[in-house]
Amino acid sequence: MTKKVIIVGGVAGGATAAARLRRISEEIDIILVERGEYISFANCGLPYYVGETIKDRNKLLVQTVEGMSERFNLDIRNLSEVENIDPEEKTVTIKNLQTGEVYKETYDKLLLSPGARPIVPPIPGLDENQALFTLRNVPDTDRIKNYVDTQKPEKAVVIGGGFIGIEMAENLVDRGIEVTIIQMANQIMAPIDFEMASILHKHLKEKGVNLILENSVQAFADQGKQVILLDGTEIQTDMTILSIGVRPENELAKTAGLELGERGGIIVNDYLQTSNQDIYAVGDAVEVVDYINGKKAMIPLAGPANRQGRIAANNIMGKNEKYQGTLGTSIAKVFDLTVAATGNNEKTLKRLGVAYEVVHIHPSSHAGYYPGAAPIALKLIFDKETGKIFGAQAVGADGVDKRMDVIATAIKGNLTVEDLTNLELSYAPPYSSAKDPVNMAGYVATNIMLGDLEQIQWHEVDQVVADGGLLIDVREPKERENGYIPGSINISLNDLRENLDEIPKDQTVYVSCQVGLRGYLASRILKNNGFDVKNVDGGWKTYSSVYGVN
Amino acid sequence: MTKKVIIVGGVAGGATAAARLRRISEEIDIILVERGEYISFANCGLPYYVGETIKDRNKLLVQTVEGMSERFNLDIRNLSEVENIDPEEKTVTIKNLQTGEVYKETYDKLLLSPGARPIVPPIPGLDENQALFTLRNVPDTDRIKNYVDTQKPEKAVVIGGGFIGIEMAENLVDRGIEVTIIQMANQIMAPIDFEMASILHKHLKEKGVNLILENSVQAFADQGKQVILLDGTEIQTDMTILSIGVRPENELAKTAGLELGERGGIIVNDYLQTSNQDIYAVGDAVEVVDYINGKKAMIPLAGPANRQGRIAANNIMGKNEKYQGTLGTSIAKVFDLTVAATGNNEKTLKRLGVAYEVVHIHPSSHAGYYPGAAPIALKLIFDKETGKIFGAQAVGADGVDKRMDVIATAIKGNLTVEDLTNLELSYAPPYSSAKDPVNMAGYVATNIMLGDLEQIQWHEVDQVVADGGLLIDVREPKERENGYIPGSINISLNDLRENLDEIPKDQTVYVSCQVGLRGYLASRILKNNGFDVKNVDGGWKTYSSVYGVN
Numbered sequence A, B: 001m002t003k004k005v006i007i008v009g010g011v012a013g014g015a016t017a018a019a020r021l022r023r024i025s026e027e028i029d030i031i032l033v034e035r036g037e038y039i040s041f042a043n044c045g046l047p048y049y050v051g052e053t054i055k056d057r058n059k060l061l062v063q064t065v066e067g068m069s070e071r072f073n074l075d076i077r078n079l080s081e082v083e084n085i086d087p088e089e090k091t092v093t094i095k096n097l098q099t100g101e102v103y104k105e106t107y108d109k110l111l112l113s114p115g116a117r118p119i120v121p122p123i124p125g126l127d128e129n130q131a132l133f134t135l136r137n138v139p140d141t142d143r144i145k146n147y148v149d150t151q152k153p154e155k156a157v158v159i160g161g162g163f164i165g166i167e168m169a170e171n172l173v174d175r176g177i178e179v180t181i182i183q184m185a186n187q188i189m190a191p192i193d194f195e196m197a198s199i200l201h202k203h204l205k206e207k208g209v210n211l212i213l214e215n216s217v218q219a220f221a222d223q224g225k226q227v228i229l230l231d232g233t234e235i236q237t238d239m240t241i242l243s244i245g246v247r248p249e250n251e252l253a254k255t256a257g258l259e260l261g262e263r264g265g266i267i268v269n270d271y272l273q274t275s276n277q278d279i280y281a282v283g284d285a286v287e288v289v290d291y292i293n294g295k296k297a298m299i300p301l302a303g304p305a306n307r308q309g310r311i312a313a314n315n316i317m318g319k320n321e322k323y324q325g326t327l328g329t330s331i332a333k334v335f336d337l338t339v340a341a342t343g344n345n346e347k348t349l350k351r352l353g354v355a356y357e358v359v360h361i362h363p364s365s366h367a368g369y370y371p372g373a374a375p376i377a378l379k380l381i382f383d384k385e386t387g388k389i390f391g392a393q394a395v396g397a398d399g400v401d402k403r404m405d406v407i408a409t410a411i412k413g414n415l416t417v418e419d420l421t422n423l424e425l426s427y428a429p430p431y432s433s434a435k436d437p438v439n440m441a442g443y444v445a446t447n448i449m450l451g452d453l454e455q456i457q458w459h460e461v462d463q464v465v466a467d468g469g470l471l472i473d474v475r476e477p478k479e480r481e482n483g484y485i486p487g488s489i490n491i492s493l494n495d496l497r498e499n500l501d502e503i504p505k506d507q508t509v510y511v512s513c514q515v516g517l518r519g520y521l522a523s524r525i526l527k528n529n530g531f532d533v534k535n536v537d538g539g540w541k542t543y544s545s546v547y548g549v550n
């Protein structure tokens, strides 16, 4: 019987597990060991404290050592590091970082929630860099904020265009700093695909951020005042944030002989048990199963860490609860926009060789006639044969989180794209349209499944035109003044029926419009008149988000 | 084969069906007959035009007769009324309301989407009332707006506290008018339950609205300048909006011998076919099946009308698509708050004799440490045996629509309350918490299913105390200064473990706190120490939303 549980790591997974354990039993001893000074802090809020959107530092501390000890009757040992595990003896070695004292503690069950740490590659000049920061915890944040407050940097370089990099870029801009982001890939925000990220690239530039893609840091010089890129570019800066990703804190697990995955994550079974049955592990440190494709993945997010912490606590206390895998639903604020995603993206599906179909739509966040509506770029990825939803992505100023959450829920409910058309979502003008964007994505996807709509993607258009394909832009002539796909001719939708004899029947005809809707209407007219026709998915809006305005 | 379709009614259901029919076939004749001048207008936007949130009248016209005729090659006959159907001959009689001309038109298939009309009971003085308005269409709106613009009324009475009544109240207040709402029931907004509506009652009062419940209009006097209530109260007013509900426009169907339901709705089968196989009907005029309880219901909402219009069009063209019934997801803006609901409420389940369990929680719309978070009062209703979700309701200033849409989607995916805990919803501080409010509702409900949490409801508390039950308020003493449940004693949560011997073991002990969370923690401590304990669901916040601050 479990009498004594030791938890390594006192934040998202660890603190949640501790609280849950105590709710299950008043009898067991719970020792929470945390290397840092603080437990249970708001990791996700840290960038916003630097940017002063969160003004009160105390707000970052969701719980204190004292508060949590008392409420949950815990033995919390902060500023203490678990240095070693002896799985045979069932003991851990703990070092008190204040006194230097090292001692052993026995356990019946051990839970590891040690998180992850920022990746710091051996870049030349790194050790001499006097203004290089990573961000993971409260001391990191204090360091950055203090530097900004006292050194008043004018320029900053952010290395890495993931969540933390982008959030830090925004928050440094909020502090009046000129920010350059350097990103190795051709896009920021890995969970979404290139054409969706392109909307963010443009927005970052509008906000004065200098975005450098497909480049990386070769070296730091001048004590970090200079960042030298792979292509030789030299950037002057007053500070640098290194945020190219995290790697699991797996040293303890490794030395204890626990099985690790390819990417270094601790391997756990469905019950979040490591290769040692008395040791559980959760959070950023563990390898999870991707809910969509069933492969192993590292998905370091707070929701999964909290959820796993609770499940591990349950199982430690003798329940038998499975962790269902991670869908990877994620979201970030990028200045005035929100970007969110759930499930798998195209890049992943391509890598795995899974056949999929894609839909891009650009509906309003709510009824267009009610003030404040903003367009949402919404991408749905699905299996054309079964209608299974693989994933979705959205970018927009309003209502993005709602649509991703609805689709994430639909995925968990095994709903198909056709089922999306039957979702009964709340509608009044300030909130949505009678057909919600999610319904609409479902309609378009279902039409593709049924063969009622055939389409080509933004990245296929130029080749089609180059190969002599006929592309008809069915917008009004005036709309073309703001840009059009090179090589397209113009027959507006309302004139189409009168101009059918001008359109060849012996070849596939391509149509496009602003967002895809009128192109679809045109394609229906043409199809029903015996033409072979394909619509440019997402219209000019998706195309131009990548290729810009000509 | 279908060659010619006549559609009666040119707005939500009718216009959608017409557009869809044309997308399916370029060949058929489609005649759209609409009594009014306008087709395809934004019914749901009408109150906001009166209130001048929507400033441009043209925005109410989603499509025009000309625009839609051309785009979809339709024969649209506005200002024309279908006066009669001859199902044997398969003809309708149409009256041109401008010329008075009456003529017949044949059809292969007929689609009825005639909507509903405001209920106008024979109140004495009604005919003499010079300032009485109902709101259904554009002319009604013009009439109201013109009256407000030119007569500059100081006072208005709104009869009926449903969606339209409440929206009109807000919009009249926005015009500087002093509004009195008269509602026959003990609450406004029928889709939610009393304790949830109580939050709105308070808010309306804060906004200066005079809310009169459990009263109704006996008569109008003085050409409508006086409204006399059932209890004799006389209210002076400059105008009155009558919005006590709608009844289906069923005259045509009735005279054509189509089967009608008890409440007058046109009866349709799963394929939206009436009792005559060549006549389909959709929208506010039809009786639907309640998705949760399987009973017949009238649910006059735009989403279902649009969806049904498309399905009917499909079936007219030979597809075989079932309408899945209506969940009744609904939403309204009530000044600074949003109220939304999905599925069945307690009142309905009680009426049907269904056993159910309820959870009230009060989470933040997003992480509390990030600015702008607002509490959501979230109610989840479920089957304690199976975990099936019966319905949900929410009231709050932010994030209400998202949570209702997620739960509406979960219902469609047959997810249980336990599945809600495993939803992976998007989390970053501006959008949610690591455990989203929907996850949290799932946790609480699951705890109830497992017997880990026992609770009593707000309406049971006073009786428990009156019967001598021990109610321990586990909040801090300071919190009680803002109000507490009469008869409760105070032992704060953090002092509970030291005071266990003061608590009797031979009787059920009741605990309460601010929102229910600390009460739950207290209940776990007590349960695990051998006490029999029940938590006041939703805490002081739910209790006081009904009983106010003492």
Ligand SMILES: Cc1cc2nc3c(=O)[nH]c(=O)nc-3n(C[C@H](O)[C@H](O)[C@H](O)COP(=O)(O)OP(=O)(O)OC[C@H]3O[C@@H](n4cnc5c(N)ncnc54)[C@H](O)[C@@H]3O)c2cc1C
Binding pocket: A008, A009, A010, A011, A012, A013, A014, A033, A034, A035, A036, A043, A044, A045, A046, A047, A080, A081, A082, A083, A113, A114, A115, A116, A135, A136, A137, A163, A164, A249, A252, A282, A283, A284, A285, A300, A301, A302, A303, A305, B427, B428, B429
């Ligand atoms: C700046 C930032 C912003 C983020 N924003 C978001 C967001 O918006 N949304 C989101 O979903 N996620 C976000 N995350 C990720 C999220 O915070 C993590 O996924 C989550 O905290 C992981 O929980 P965990 O318990 O695995 O690790 P952590 O919360 O990091 O906790 C691990 C703890 O273990 C301690 N520890 C490690 N080894 C030892 C040892 N040997 N002995 C003692 N203690 C040890 C560490 O000191 C650390 O405090 C963000 C992260 C950061 C850093």
Ligand SMILES: Cc1cc2nc3c(=O)[nH]c(=O)nc-3n(C[C@H](O)[C@H](O)[C@H](O)COP(=O)(O)OP(=O)(O)OC[C@H]3O[C@@H](n4cnc5c(N)ncnc54)[C@H](O)[C@@H]3O)c2cc1C
Binding pocket: A427, A428, A429, B008, B009, B010, B011, B012, B013, B014, B033, B034, B035, B036, B043, B044, B045, B046, B047, B080, B081, B082, B083, B113, B114, B115, B116, B135, B136, B137, B163, B164, B249, B252, B282, B283, B284, B285, B300, B301, B302, B303, B305
């Ligand atoms: C002020 C207001 C606000 C609303 N707000 C919302 C909201 O926020 N959310 C929501 O979901 N729903 C809302 N609704 C309800 C929504 O508008 C209706 O559910 C929807 O319009 C019903 O569609 P329908 O096609 O059945 O009827 P309608 O859209 O009303 O169309 C019926 C049409 O048929 C015509 N007609 C009737 N009989 C005949 C005949 N014999 N010959 C020719 N024409 C005929 C009528 O003139 C009418 O224009 C609101 C309604 C109103 C009035």
Ligand SMILES: CC(C)(COP(=O)(O)OP(=O)(O)OC[C@H]1O[C@@H](n2cnc3c(N)ncnc32)[C@H](O)[C@@H]1OP(=O)(O)O)[C@@H](O)C(=O)NCCC(=O)NCCS
Binding pocket: A010, A011, A012, A013, A015, A016, A017, A019, A020, A023, A039, A040, A041, A042, A043, A044, A045, A062, A063, A302, A306, A310, B360, B361, B362, B434, B435, B440, B443, B444, B447, B515, B516, B517, B520, B538
């Ligand atoms: C603060 C912290 C320790 C709280 O953990 P917790 O007690 O499990 O979580 P909460 O305070 O949200 O409470 C949830 C519990 O209360 C219950 N609960 C919530 N509201 C309730 C209500 N109104 N009535 C009854 N019970 C309620 C839930 O069922 C759940 O209990 P269960 O797990 O036993 O089912 C933990 O969330 C934490 O450390 N957070 C900060 C770190 C972090 O997550 N960082 C990453 C994100 S920034």
Ligand SMILES: CC(C)(COP(=O)(O)OP(=O)(O)OC[C@H]1O[C@@H](n2cnc3c(N)ncnc32)[C@H](O)[C@@H]1OP(=O)(O)O)[C@@H](O)C(=O)NCCC(=O)NCCS
Binding pocket: A360, A361, A362, A434, A435, A440, A443, A444, A447, A515, A516, A517, A520, A538, B010, B011, B012, B013, B015, B016, B017, B019, B020, B023, B039, B040, B041, B042, B043, B044, B045, B062, B063, B302, B306, B310
């Ligand atoms: C205006 C009106 C006639 C439009 O009807 P509609 O053409 O069916 O609807 P939409 O314009 O939204 O277009 C939806 C169609 O475009 C398709 N579509 C939408 N976006 C698309 C895109 N980006 N790419 C391809 N196709 C797209 C959908 O699949 C759907 O076609 P389908 O039904 O054949 O599958 C109708 O909605 C109406 O009358 N509205 C006002 C009245 C009303 O609803 N009032 C109550 C609410 S206020």
Ligand SMILES: [Ca+2]
Binding pocket: A494, A495, A496, A498, B070
């Ligand atoms: Ca034309």
Ligand SMILES: [Ca+2]
Binding pocket: A070, B494, B495, B496, B498
């Ligand atoms: Ca104490």
